[in-house]
Amino acid sequence: MTSGPEDTGRSDAAPDRAAGADRPAAPDGPRGPAGAQRRVERATGLLMARFGLAAPEASDQLAAVADALGQRAEELAESLLEGADRAAPAAVQHPVTEPGAQDDLDEIAGALLRNGLGPLGACGMLLWRREAADCLELVGGAGHSRLERAHWQRISPLWDGPLRRAFATGDELWLPDGPEDPERLPGPARRSARAVLPLRAGLGRPLGVAVVCWPGPTTLDEELRQQVAALVAVAVQVLAVRERRAPYRVTGRLARPVLTSLLDLLAHPALLLRLPGDGGGPLVEHANRAARQVCTAPAGPGPRPLAEALPYASRQLADLFVLALENQVPQVESRVPAVHHPGEPGALVNVRILPVDPEHATLLWHSGSLDHSFSVLRVAGGLGAFEDDLTTGTSRWSTAAFGYFGLPGDAAPVPLAELGALVDPADAADLAEATRRLLGRRQSLKLVVRPRRPAGVERRVQIVAEPLLTHGTLTGITGIYQDVTAQYRTEAALAATFDRLTDVQEESDTRHRLALLMQRALVPETPQPQPLPGLEVAARYRPAAQVYRVGGDWYDVLPLPGGRVMVAVGDLAGHGIEATTGMVALRNGLRGLALTGESPARLLHWLNELTVRLAGPPTATALCAVLEPGARRLTWSSAGHLPPLLLRDGRAELLDSAHNILLGATAGVTYRETTTMLRPEDTLLLYTDGLVERRRTELRDSLAQLSRTAEELASAEPDELADLILARATGDTADDSSLIVLRFR
Secondary structure, three states: OOOOOOOOOOOOOOOOHHHHHOOOOOOOOOOOHHHHHHHHHHHHHHHHHHHOOOHHHHHHHHHHHHHHOOOOHHHHHHHHHHHHHHHHHHHHOOOOOOOOOHHHHHHHHHHHHHHHHHHHOOOEEEEEEEOHHHOEEEEEEEOOOHHHHHHOOEEOOOOOOHHHHHHHHOOOEEEOOOOOOOOOOOOOOOOOOEEEEEEEOHHHOEEEEEEEEOOOOOOOOHHHHHHHHHHHHHHHHHHHHHHOOOOOOOOOOOOHHHHHHHHHOOOOOEEEEEOOOOOOOOEEEEEOHHHHHHOOOOOOOOOEEHHHHOOOOHHHHHHHHHHHHHHOOOEEEEEEOOOOOOOOOOOEEEEEEEEEEOOEEEEEEEEOOOOOOOOOOOOOOOEEEEEEEOOOOEEEEOHHHHHHOOOOOOOOOOOHHHHHHHEOHHHHHHHHHHHHHHHHHOOOEEEEEOEOOOOOOOOOEEEEEEEEEEOOEEEEEEEEEEEOHHHHHHHHHHHHHHHHHHHHHHHHHHHHHHHHHHHHHHOOOOOOOOOEOOEEEEEEEEOOOOHHHOEEEEEEEEEOHHHOEEEEEEEEEEEOHHHHHHHHHHHHHHHHHHOOOOOHHHHHHHHHHHHHOOOOOOOEEEEEEEEEOOOOEEEEEEEEOOOOEEEEOOEEEEOOOOOOOOEOOOOOOOOOOEEEEOOOOOEEEEEOHHHOOOOOOOHHHHHHHHHHHHHHOOOOOHHHHHHHHHHHOOOOOOOOEEEEEEEEO
16 A cells, blocks of 8 residues: 545535534434334244244243343343344355454444544544554544545555554654645545554554544644543553453353253254362263263263263363363364274264353264264164275265255265265365365364255255274275254354354453543542642542443533633443443533633533434533632532532531533523532532432432531541542442532632
């Protein structure tokens, strides 16, 4: 790549940042109760159709799995539907592929652009990750067309441009009038402002580079640069997590009846194994029908040792089982045991041991058990047997095998090496390669092929073959053909569902970790005090009890021209990364609006218009106050927020305010404000509901308790008072809490 895209002809006029903040975001689609219920109904229908369940059974299965994974039923339903959508085409023509990181990075970039960078006037964001040989690969973004993204998909290390320089040197590039000629960067117009930011992990290790674009020339002042850099730093966390992608992890227990029911749906053998507490070998707790047919020991009423069920393979399987539990990572072997001894049953092929929880794992395999005698061909239900005698050049098929490939019963059997003429050309090459490995390396063969059939008729046949050795010399091939047309689709969909459930949990963990990092960066738990004339300030933030419930609490203390100070506290509804990015938008929006010098009521009016235009839109409560220390005057307005508490001469008083509607409920709201005159040594407390709200307790009683606590601690200095009130807080809703203490000198 040697240059960037041509100019698109968009306007180069400098954007108004406030107007950029008012730009509405694209809707996310229906997410209300009705939509959720429809997803649950569709997922229930999917389970009924795929697994032959009655409606109550399918509904119970969905609820049980959701409960075991700690999810709501509608969340699991959405995951199942997505997994089915991915698996459906795979079941028809293509293998199932694991979902990649592209959608995740696009989603994160979109959230940052909508709720963080967008209010700062930005219109686009792109992320590149370092790949092999220092090539930069475009892995995510928002606000750019597919054509532009395709043009900037890959950046060679030989290209000498702003992106490569920022990546190599680690220096940020801030271009308020766009890149200088003849250099190129992605963006809406040649002179549009850009920020080129290197993405670096711990110890300065380069991960990639990001570009943020504005619609036209823009003043990129120091405050804006800090905010953009803090938001883009989230991309560092995304790429770092993806680079050291967490191994398969078990995060919860799947109910045993649900798991055993799922195993019973598989056409191939499956066992549920448990690690005994006495240090012995693995125990078999459940075997599906296919496993019971090949295990040597009869199924009993209770657990039995794996060494009895599969004695010839139990030692290697036990080692794999221990590794799977110790590392919580699936163990895969193509063949167990690796060496076949005379008189033993055939090997277990395509062996997989998947950890379920710290004590359990599932053992899945395909049976290689074949009759190694040339004189006898056994025919079981759904199976067709074959033998190729390489010494005489003859082949034998059982009756069922002919029908699988559309041949009449009196046709000549086709040797495995020539079977490619009877299967789909797309599968013939794979079959030829697998046959070469069987003949040359003595490897087992297991492959699913599509026989050539009349138009509109599709069948899938699984081939399992083993080499026959006589005194170490290859003398033949023996195996089976199995019609797996129906089972293939069911197993593919089930495997995709398991993979998707694991991937969804990993994605959810990543998103919540990123939300927590962003929230802690912008709303520290104990910020550094900022000297303000005539005023002492202490602020505290306490995260929710559980990391995954990171929320939308925020506070701010901002000096204004003329010695005035803006103090604000708010709480945006919801949890997770959307709540956190929404909180960033409101906090940054209010900071910018406060510099206009307008009154708190006017500031809340503008903040409400911004909230209405956020994706969703969300709702939030907020209290905005402007303090004039010289005049000892506090002017404040509340948007559905809890009342401030005034401590004067050791007595606590909850201040009354005009009743204003919360932010985001509707547009065009006019807010009213209140003025309170203050005295020296007065103390004012602003807080969020997580500090006081209790289950089964009326709010007025919780506020009365806060007043009594404040009166008991009235003599404490602001920092000590903030710590003591937070320690005695009575809230028990597991919500985050914010507190600001102001004392006037």
